Amino acid sequence: MFDVHCHILPGIDDGSKNVEMSLEMLEREVQQGIEGVIFTPHFYADMNDPAMFLSKRESALKELESNLDKLDKVPKHTVGAEVHYFRGMSRSDDLEKLCIGKSDFILIEMPFRDWQSVFIDEIEEISTVLGLRVIIAHIERYFDQDKKLVKRLLNNPDLLIQCNAEFFIEKKTASKAIKLMKSGRIDLLGSDSHNLDTRRPNLAEAIEIIQKKDKKGSLDHIMRMGQTIFEQAL
Numbered sequence: 001m002f003d004v005h006c007h008i009l010p011g012i013d014d015g016s017k018n019v020e021m022s023l024e025m026l027e028r029e030v031q032q033g034i035e036g037v038i039f040t041p042h043f044y045a046d047m048n049d050p051a052m053f054l055s056k057r058e059s060a061l062k063e064l065e066s067n068l069d070k071l072d073k074v075p076k077h078t079v080g081a082e083v084h085y086f087r088g089m090s091r092s093d094d095l096e097k098l099c100i101g102k103s104d105f106i107l108i109e110m111p112f113r114d115w116q117s118v119f120i121d122e123i124e125e126i127s128t129v130l131g132l133r134v135i136i137a138h139i140e141r142y143f144d145q146d147k148k149l150v151k152r153l154l155n156n157p158d159l160l161i162q163c164n165a166e167f168f169i170e171k172k173t174a175s176k177a178i179k180l181m182k183s184g185r186i187d188l189l190g191s192d193s194h195n196l197d198t199r200r201p202n203l204a205e206a207i208e209i210i211q212k213k214d215k216k217g218s219l220d221h222i223m224r225m226g227q228t229i230f231e232q233a234l
């Protein structure tokens with residue numbers, strides 16, 4: 001299994017505070033059988049200059065990589081970003097630089113304010129104008145948005161849908177998660193882990209729940225998608 005969304009890189013966003021925490025988070029990923037991890041620090045266009053962000057990300061990655069020999073087993077890893085929606089993003093030359101590794105997959109976080117149809121137009125144009133492959137981060141966080149607009153995202157086969165492990169683990173949302181999985185619309189899973197306690201690496205817990213309910217090979221599909229991204233990223 002692959003963790004395609006996490007904040008394990010040290011000292012770059014509200015995720016891991018230092019290398020020690022990052023190493024412990026990675027150790028937990030390995031213990032849970034995770035074979036590949038994509039580091040996706042937050043990118044906010046109104047707060048980050050892309051060049052500055054990329055340079056900070058590179059430094060954080062180098063710092064972590066120079067300490068990986070402390071781990072018994074190191075998972076495959078690559079870098080991307082969790083790019084928060086911004087107006088005009090589908091016309092931005094910088095967007096491609098925020099894709100996952102060498103791939104053309106990009107993880108996008110939708111706005112939390114009320115959605116308008118222009119937001120969805122913009123997302124669709126990232127694919128049609130820039131030719132990038134959009135992954136919508138934690139779709140479950142937007143289920144109280146305009147249902148028609150959420151449906152438009154879910155019905156667009158060019159967009160990949162990522163859910164957080166928590167969606168399956170939380171009792172309040174587990175049945176919705178299973179329903180979405182059974183509809184065949186979950187492409188990728190992420191821990192979205194930020195630390196070692198409140199938002200810890202937790203994919204194994206979700207996988208255990210999924211395995212009990214998965215009759216249509218949804219987990220295989222999720223694993224294959226993770227594998228495809230890694231093959232293109234590395």
Ligand SMILES: [Fe+2]
Nearest residue numbers: 005006082192
């Ligand atoms: Fe995140």
